[in-house]
Amino acid sequence: MSKSLHELWQARHFIKNSIRNEFVTRVVRSRLGLLWIVLFPLAQVVIYAFVLSMVMAAKLPGLNSAYAYPIYLTAGILAWTLFQEIVTRCLNVFIEHGNLLKKMVFPRMALPAIVCGSALLNNLVLLVSVLLIFALLGHTPDIHLLWLPVLTVLLMALALGLGLALGLLNVFFRDIGQVVTIVLQFGFWLTPVVYNVSVVPEQYRYWLHFNPMTGLVQGYQSILVYGSAPDFSLLVYPAVFAVVALLVAAFLYNRAIDEVVDVL
Amino acid sequence: MTPALSVEGIGKAFNKYARETQRLLAWFGIASSSVERKWVLQDINFALRPGEAVGLIGLNGAGKSTLLKIITGTLHPTTGKVNINGRVSAILELGMGFHPDLTGRQNVYHVAGLMGFTQKQIDGFIDDVHAFSEIGDYFEHPVRVYSSGMQARLAFAVATAQRPEILIVDEALSVGDAYFQHKSFDRIRQFTREGTTLLLVSHDKQAIQSICNRAILLSHGTVAMEGEPDAVMDYYNALLAAHQDQQIINNPERSGALLSGTGSASFSRFELSDENGESIEVVDVGQKLTLRVDARIRTQLPDLVLGFLIKDRYGQDVFGTNTRHLDQVCYDIEADSDLSWSFTFPVNLGPGTYSITVALHGHAGHIESNYAWQERAVLFEVINRSHSEFIGVSWLGAQLESRRNHD
Numbered sequence: 001m002s003k004s005l006h007e008l009w010q011a012r013h014f015i016k017n018s019i020r021n022e023f024v025t026r027v028v029r030s031r032l033g034l035l036w037i038v039l040f041p042l043a044q045v046v047i048y049a050f051v052l053s054m055v056m057a058a059k060l061p062g063l064n065s066a067y068a069y070p071i072y073l074t075a076g077i078l079a080w081t082l083f084q085e086i087v088t089r090c091l092n093v094f095i096e097h098g099n100l101l102k103k104m105v106f107p108r109m110a111l112p113a114i115v116c117g118s119a120l121l122n123n124l125v126l127l128v129s130v131l132l133i134f135a136l137l138g139h140t141p142d143i144h145l146l147w148l149p150v151l152t153v154l155l156m157a158l159a160l161g162l163g164l165a166l167g168l169l170n171v172f173f174r175d176i177g178q179v180v181t182i183v184l185q186f187g188f189w190l191t192p193v194v195y196n197v198s199v200v201p202e203q204y205r206y207w208l209h210f211n212p213m214t215g216l217v218q219g220y221q222s223i224l225v226y227g228s229a230p231d232f233s234l235l236v237y238p239a240v241f242a243v244v245a246l247l248v249a250a251f252l253y254n255r256a257i258d259e260v261v262d263v264l
Numbered sequence: 265m266t267p268a269l270s271v272e273g274i275g276k277a278f279n280k281y282a283r284e285t286q287r288l289l290a291w292f293g294i295a296s297s298s299v300e301r302k303w304v305l306q307d308i309n310f311a312l313r314p315g316e317a318v319g320l321i322g323l324n325g326a327g328k329s330t331l332l333k334i335i336t337g338t339l340h341p342t343t344g345k346v347n348i349n350g351r352v353s354a355i356l357e358l359g360m361g362f363h364p365d366l367t368g369r370q371n372v373y374h375v376a377g378l379m380g381f382t383q384k385q386i387d388g389f390i391d392d393v394h395a396f397s398e399i400g401d402y403f404e405h406p407v408r409v410y411s412s413g414m415q416a417r418l419a420f421a422v423a424t425a426q427r428p429e430i431l432i433v434d435e436a437l438s439v440g441d442a443y444f445q446h447k448s449f450d451r452i453r454q455f456t457r458e459g460t461t462l463l464l465v466s467h468d469k470q471a472i473q474s475i476c477n478r479a480i481l482l483s484h485g486t487v488a489m490e491g492e493p494d495a496v497m498d499y500y501n502a503l504l505a506a507h508q509d510q511q512i513i514n515n516p517e518r519s520g521a522l523l524s525g526t527g528s529a530s531f532s533r534f535e536l537s538d539e540n541g542e543s544i545e546v547v548d549v550g551q552k553l554t555l556r557v558d559a560r561i562r563t564q565l566p567d568l569v570l571g572f573l574i575k576d577r578y579g580q581d582v583f584g585t586n587t588r589h590l591d592q593v594c595y596d597i598e599a600d601s602d603l604s605w606s607f608t609f610p611v612n613l614g615p616g617t618y619s620i621t622v623a624l625h626g627h628a629g630h631i632e633s634n635y636a637w638q639e640r641a642v643l644f645e646v647i648n649r650s651h652s653e654f655i656g657v658s659w660l661g662a663q664l665e666s667r668r669n670h671d
Contacts, residue, residue: 010380011377011380013377013382013383014374014377014378017373017374017377018374018377021363021366021370021374024366025363025365025366028365029365099357099360100360100361100378101338102333102338102339103333103336103338103354103356103357103360104338104354104356104360104361104378104379105336105337105338105352105354105380106378106379106380169288172284172287172288173284252291255291256291258339258340259279259287261338261339261340262278262279262339263278
């Protein structure tokens with residue numbers, strides 16, 4: 001493990017360059033470039049806001065701004081897009097780079113590192129635009145915003161652990177790629193992104209917290225919507241989950257990576 | 265002297281599980297009984313002295329690429345180990361890691377970074393890479409607008425930007441134009457002069473013989489022969505012949521080769537044999553060769569002509585004739601009869617591989633009544649064993665008489 005980390009450190013320039021390249025090439029060839037990173041999640045916000053605001057607006061406790069619901073939605077989607085991007089890209093990262101893995105010697109952990117870095121960069125662009133839009137709507141987050149990096153790191157650890165473990169398995173069981181796409185769709189609705197936990201009937205609320213993303217998304221909402229520190233008791237479970245997922249991923253990686261190259 | 269590269273008892277088996285879940289269990293230490301191990305390499309041992317250039321040859325599927333991947337380090341051997349002294353650079357495929365949307369310059373940084381060079385090192389050699397690749401202004405354009413030759417140039421220039429202690433090259437060099445091929449071979453040659461140990465995989469006899477001072481022949485996952493490039497190449501040719509022979513038996517239709525005709529007649533056998541009637545595929549220049557063709561006639565035919573045409577590997581006609589030109593046309597053939605012909609001719613051809621196309625048609629010609637037509641019915645290779653060296657596609661047996669006059 002420490003060897004892998006050392007290799008990663010050696011490859012830091014390569015990783016940095018790759019993240020920049022990915023970003024640049026994404027921006028360079030399409031006219032709207034940078035805007036697309038922001039437009040897709042914001043389109044989601046608009047759709048849900050439009051469809052659900054009638055149902056939901058009244059039920060957001062503690063908020064009375066007209067834009068409360070779109071802001072609430074945006075906070076959740078900010079978290080969810082990062083999670084989804086890392087998981088789905090890690091899922092295919094080994095398959096996509098099969099030829100490279102077979103024919104070149106390079107630190108293999110650089111691949112998921114690039115995925116994470118790239119996703120984080122996209123997310124930062126989104127965050128900045130979101131904060132700008134919030135400011136335009138007269139909603140400025142306070143000092144508690146400083147908690148956001150903590151949540152982001154936790155969220156990335158969770159996504160990386162899950163994505164890497166599933167990505168390794170996906171090489172052998174290609175169905176996993178399909179299944180995960182569906183599970184992620186359910187996951188989105190099983191996470192309080194478009195709704196608030198308080199609207200869920202009491203007896204089911206407990207189940208919602210088996211989803212490790214629930215606590216994290218609620219944390220994002222505390223910071224960005226309510227301007228308060230996240231509820232740390234809600235973060236214990238996601239943190240434990242993330243550590244376990246990372247350990248499982250590391251175990252699978254050690255056992256399977258040679259065979260991954262064999263079967264690719 | 266410690267070898268630059270040594271391979272000790274390398275074996276590689278690919279595990280095939282009846283169910284992938286059994287593979288999963290195996291990671292957790294629960295071995296399952298229904299593992300099918302397919303050994304593609306077994307007990308490979310050799311060592312390369314520093315500065316040595318060794319050619320690795322073998323038929324397709326002999327395990328060359330797997331072995332190279334193991335030596336390079338991307339594949340993990342099942343048994344044995346590889347010892348390496350020095351920096352390895354492997355060119356298993358040109359253009360690995362190139363991103364079409366990045367410019368040549370950005371790609372050099374990207375790929376060289378992938379190869380493990382630091383930013384500073386790349387800054388140091390980027391101008392050399394640019395100069396060597398000879399792509400001029402295109403260096404600042406995205407790689408997607410490059411021709412494939414330009415891409416290969418740039419890729420080769422990056423891959424050999426710095427002289428490695430050990431260079432491993434797969435058949436990647438057969439790309440690009442002749443000029444660049446020469447240039448890249450010159451660079452490899454220069455590396456070996458400066459002390460680089462080279463391991464080269466190639467089907468190209470010329471390349472192996474001109475660069476390498478030793479060759480290793482891989483066959484069915486084991487080292488079949490090791491020694492002087494010439495001797496190993498000859499053995500390889502013999503192996504190739506045996507291999508093709510088998511294919512004829514296994515696959516009389518010669519998959520991929522065009523077979524056409526009305527179906528009134530069909531070929532049942534093609535055979536090339538030497539003077540003793542032994543079937544052969546590798547022929548010496550000038551050797552007598554007999555082409556035997558058997559055919560079965562299905563419907564009654566008024567007249568029948570058999571022709572054959574020898575083509576070189578570029579598909580150029582070299583020699584052709586038929587039974588009409590040789591005044592032996594068959595007339596009034598009854599249905600369900602078997603015919604056979606033998607042409608005997610000296611192979612006055614230059615070294616290389618040739619194919620023979622065989623056709624059965626009516627007296628008037630093969631356009632009007634084409635009964636059966638088989639492209640590449642047989643393949644053979646001509647090698648020069650007994651004559652002085654010459655070039656070209658034909659052997660004219662020139663005699664030399666030289667005089668010197670002085671007063």
